[in-house]
Amino acid sequence: MTGDAPPEPFPARRRPDAGIVAAVVDALRAHFGPRLSTGHALREQHASTLTWVPSQPPDAVVFPHDTDEVRNVVKLCAEHGVPVIPFGTGSSLEGHVNAPYGGISVDLSAMNRILAVHPEDLDVVVQAGVTRKMLNEHLRDQGLFFPIDPGADASLGGMAATRAxxxxxxRYGTMRDAVLALTAVLPNGDVVRTAQRARKSSAGYDLTRLLVGSEGTLGIITELTLRLSGIPEAIAAGLCPFPSIEAACDATILTIQSGLPIARIELLDEVQVRACNAYSRLALPETPLLLVEFHGSDASVREQSERFGEIADEHGGGPFRWATEAKERTRLWQARHDAYWAAMSLRPGAKAISTDVCVPISRLAECVQAAKRDILESGLVAPIVGHVGDGNFHCLLLVDPDLPEEVARATGFIDRVVGHALALEGTCSGEHGIGQKKMRYMAEEHAPATLALMRSLKRAIDPRGIMNPGKLLDL
Amino acid sequence: MTGDAPPEPFPARRRPDAGIVAAVVDALRAHFGPRLSTGHALREQHASTLTWVPSQPPDAVVFPHDTDEVRNVVKLCAEHGVPVIPFGTGSSLEGHVNAPYGGISVDLSAMNRILAVHPEDLDVVVQAGVTRKMLNEHLRDQGLFFPIDPGADASLGGMAATRAxxxxxxRYGTMRDAVLALTAVLPNGDVVRTAQRARKSSAGYDLTRLLVGSEGTLGIITELTLRLSGIPEAIAAGLCPFPSIEAACDATILTIQSGLPIARIELLDEVQVRACNAYSRLALPETPLLLVEFHGSDASVREQSERFGEIADEHGGGPFRWATEAKERTRLWQARHDAYWAAMSLRPGAKAISTDVCVPISRLAECVQAAKRDILESGLVAPIVGHVGDGNFHCLLLVDPDLPEEVARATGFIDRVVGHALALEGTCSGEHGIGQKKMRYMAEEHAPATLALMRSLKRAIDPRGIMNPGKLLDL
Structure with missing residues (x-):
């Protein structure tokens, strides 16, 4: 990478020769023994799993124990031009773990050690295969928690790689904010530690943020230093129906403008509420619904809840119900917790395609309403949930992947939602990332000069194009 | 940058030929007329101003009005290999605006338009020359404010460039967190817009964070989209003496661990308090002091203040005085507001050298105390102030720059403070950046592979090395 020899023609967008791959697999087997597998089922399981993207399995899967072992895999693959695909738990949604040119899937699940907890500094050092639930289980006794919650029990390395x-x-930010420092193996086999453990620094380029969201295309994240939060003294959860999406969004805007330090504010549209009523035997009013959560002291969550109730009322929302007891809170939030399965039950046997766009919050109502009209006109089934405090929402399209016409309709819908979000100064992905499926939107979202800059970074760091090829950027 | 021709030998660490510079200056004058100057005084003023770094003036200073004009300057300079040095207000502290190889200083102060305020989205779009006070003046009527406050009335472009x-x-984060998107001119003359206006995105590499903190070495920031906050309903300020630095730091740690959403928590050591008493005619107890500020509702700032008072008491601190009325708040914080001038008055005529290290908060007391012992043993005068909630502190060394022995003693002290901070998993700069003066510490803080990665980014984006050469990284 830093040598003077000109890099080979970039990128090597083809499968390496079968003989070369076989030699690399043999060399890896000599070191990893049973921790390397070429079995069909395991390879399939390491291709795209949670998405509608067709599977493209790797040639082999390897399970390293530490950064050093990851480095050895990468060095060997780099030497022979064999693709390397980092794998966390496979819960990404846009085809991030597929192996379109074959290669070695590096499964980090055995790298699941929590290396150090620093309660006084509110940080923790973990291996990349630790999942967020494992971490929170470990932290609970110390009164600390890791706040980023993408739904799935994803690995922390994968969450960083996709900027989950x-x-x-x-309230707590995204993985962009939560990661203090990373250890990563670069495509040339170099191991970099991006930063010290201090909470902030102005000492050089922000390599941490360069790797967060790079989707394994610049290197493999092997360890992370993460910011933690104290478990709040009190938590209040609430639920409030609204007469319209617009009213719910306006209440959200005012809540945020007022500086209410709301911890969660989730929108469910009436289709989703109807699904939840059926699935979870609830009797919620079948209108747009906001589910909220407040963290703080007893007095402050009470004050926040009351203030939110007033704001909701000003926008025609209500009745606002809230609770601080754990059991009652769970009951109020049941609809949100079951949203995914409730949506799936609307059409048993269908595959769920989750769109993911994010717009400035003032444009959210407009974007969601246009999506709802389009769903109706397209004859699709697609409840909507949104992290509305961020202007981020998902339509869960329930599609039969065996019906090409239906898949085409769904794809057309996603094209239009993305197009609309971009027209409203939004982004084609708020949190799911680009992977394979959203590469087509990169040139819609970013100007040619911006994409050229991204490509020049990729070329500088991965001149042979071995790291997770076929993802994020057309090269 | 994306072409296939191999770049010229990198970097061109020499002054370009005088004839070439003269030709570039002439060409710029033809376009900019009186907005280009080669006057001695103006060039001196655009070299290092606020620091102890000797001045290295540029060959000319140019005052563009918009991104397009900046692009024209950069393209011309790139064509002829002439250095380009971005200039905001000149308030940086580590020699960021010096021109060691001559070249063109691009003064962005005429790019001072606020392009759009989006109150519902809590964001604003500004040209890079807008200063933070100009922005806050403009926002006040709308109940909004921009929270990042580095002391100086710096330009927002400069604040982003140094990750201020x-x-x-x-509470509100750093420029890393405050910038939603940037427009920048790259060394090849490309204009990139790094992101949309959505609050979060997972659509590609984080170019925003790549440019934030890059100190003008990767491009010139010309426009910024910034996150704003609502002006809090209530503000409480407080002041609390402590028996020791350690007690003050322990109280800080517990405050943060408890999740108190404190807005400011500043440490003054007893030397600084003594200086403030003399300078501002106060009668504060001459012990370590914490100055705090709480933002929220009336009830919540009252609760936060009371809770902080309890925590302070647990650590032997007190009496804790606090106030919510503006006048009384100003009185309580007077010592902090006057800290710089009070420190200067300890030794009239001396130059102030502000160190800047940041450590994990649990190591702060140890690091500050070691610094204080060292100051004493080195016979230096250096009060200490710290943003202790972040583990960041400054020693204000009062030095006669005409006494080489004294400068050497100060330099030796800074070397040791940085070394100690690094040994405690801290960083050589929490917020001032690297510039010229801290380049010597980059190799202490970062491993060779990490520096190699930074260099490869610089080479990929600025192959001819024209952007702010001689800063941030030894190449």
Whole structure:
């Protein structure tokens, strides 16, 4: 990378010769023994799993134990031009873990050690395969928690690689904010530690943020230093129906403008509420609904809840119900927790395609309403949930992947939602990332000069194009 | 940048031929007329101003009005290999605006238009020359404010370029967090817009964060989209003496761990308090002091203040005085507002050298105390102030720059403070940046592979090395 020899023609967008791959797999087997597998089922499982993207399995899967082992895999693959595909838990949604040119899937699940907890500094050092639930389990006794919650029990390395966020982001930020420092193996086999453990720094380029969201195309994240939060003294959860999407969004805007430090604010449209009523045997009013959560002291969550109730009332929302007891809170939030399965039950056997766009919050109502009209006109089934405090929402399209006409209709819908979000100064992905499926939108969202800059970074760091090829950027 | 021709040998660490510079200056004058100057005084003023770094003036200073004019300057300079040095207000502290190889200083102060305020989205679009006070003046009527406050009335472009922070960072984050998107002119003359206006995105590499903190070495920031906050309903300020630095730091740690959403928490050591008493005619107890500020509703700032008072008491601090009325708040914080001038008055005629290190908060007391012992043993005068919620502190060394022995003693002290901070998993710069003066510490803080990655980014984006050469990285 830093040598003077000109890089080979970039990118090598083809499968390497079968003989070369076989030699690399043999060399890896000599070191990893049973921790390397070429079995069909395991390879399939390491291709795209949670998405509608057709599977493209890797040639082999390897399970390293530490950064050093990851480095050895990458060095060997780099030497022979064999693709390397980092794998966390496979819960990404846009085809991030597929192997379109074959290669070695590096499964980090055995790298699941929590290396150090620093309660006084509110940070933790983990291996990349630790999942967020494992981490929170480990932290609970110390009164600490890791707030980023994308829904799935994803690995923390994978969450960093896709710049994940979720329901808590409105208060606690996204993985962009949560990562203090990373250790990563670069495509040339170099191991970099991006930063010290200090909470802030102005000492050079922000390599941490360069790797967060790079989707494994610039290197493999092997360790992370993460910011933690204290478990709040009190939590209040609430639920409030609104007469319209617009009213719910306006209430959200005023809540944020007022500086209410809301921890979660989630929108469910009436289709989703209807699905939840059926699935979870609830009796919620079948209108747009906001589910909220407040963190703080007893007095402050009470004050926040009351203030939110007033704001909701000003926008025709209500009755606003809220609770601080754990059991009652769970009951109020049941609809949100079951939203995914409730949506799936609307059409048993269908595959769910989750769109993901994010717009400035003032444009949210407009974008969601246009999406709802389009869903209706397209004859699709697609409940909507949104992290509305961030202007981020998902339509869960329930599609039969065996019906090409239906898939085409769904794809056309996604094209239009993305186009509309971009026209409203939004982005084609708020939190799911680009992977394979959203590469087509990169040139819509970013100007040629911006894409050229991204490509020049990729070329500088991965001149042979071995790191997770066929993702994020057309090269 | 994206062409296939191999770049010229990198970097061109020499002054370009005088004839070439003269030709470039002539060409610029033809376009800019009186907005280009080669006057001695103006060039001196655009070299290092606020620091102890010797001045290295540019060959000319140019005052563009918009991104297009900046692009024209950069393209012309790129064509002829003439250095380009971005200039905001000149308030940086580590020699960022010097021109060691001559070249053109691009003064952005005439790019001072606020392009759009979006109150519902809590964001604003500004040209890079707008200063933070200009912006806050403009926003006041709308109940909004921009929270990052590095002390100086710096330009927002400069603040982004150095990843500035300051007293509010513990609650509102640093420029890393405050910038939603940037427009920048790259060394090849390309204009990039790094992101849309959505609050979060997972659509590609984080070019925003790549440019934030890059100190003008990767491009010139010309426009910024910034996150704003609502002016809090209530503000409470407080002041609390502590028996020791350690007690003050322990109280800070517990405050943060408890999740108190403190807006500011500043440490003054007893030397600084003594200086403030003398300078501002106060009668504060001459012990370590914490100055705090709380933002929220009336009830919540009252609750936060009371809770902080309890925490302070647990650590032997007190009496804790606090106030919510503006006049009384100003009185309580007077010592902090006057800290710089009070420190200067300890040694009239001396130059102030502000160190800047940041450590994990649990190591702060240890690092500050070691610094204080060292100051004493080195016979230096250096009061200490700290943004202790972030683990960041400054020693204000009062030095006669005409006494080489004294400068050497100060330099030796800074070397040791940085070394100690690094040993405690801290950083050589929490917020001032690297510039010229801290380049020597980059190799202490970052491993060779990490520096190699930074260099490869610089080479990819600025192959001829024209952007702010001689800063941030040894190449």
């Amino acid at each position: 966020s979720g329901t808590n982001a409105v | 922070s300051g007293t509010n960072a513990v």
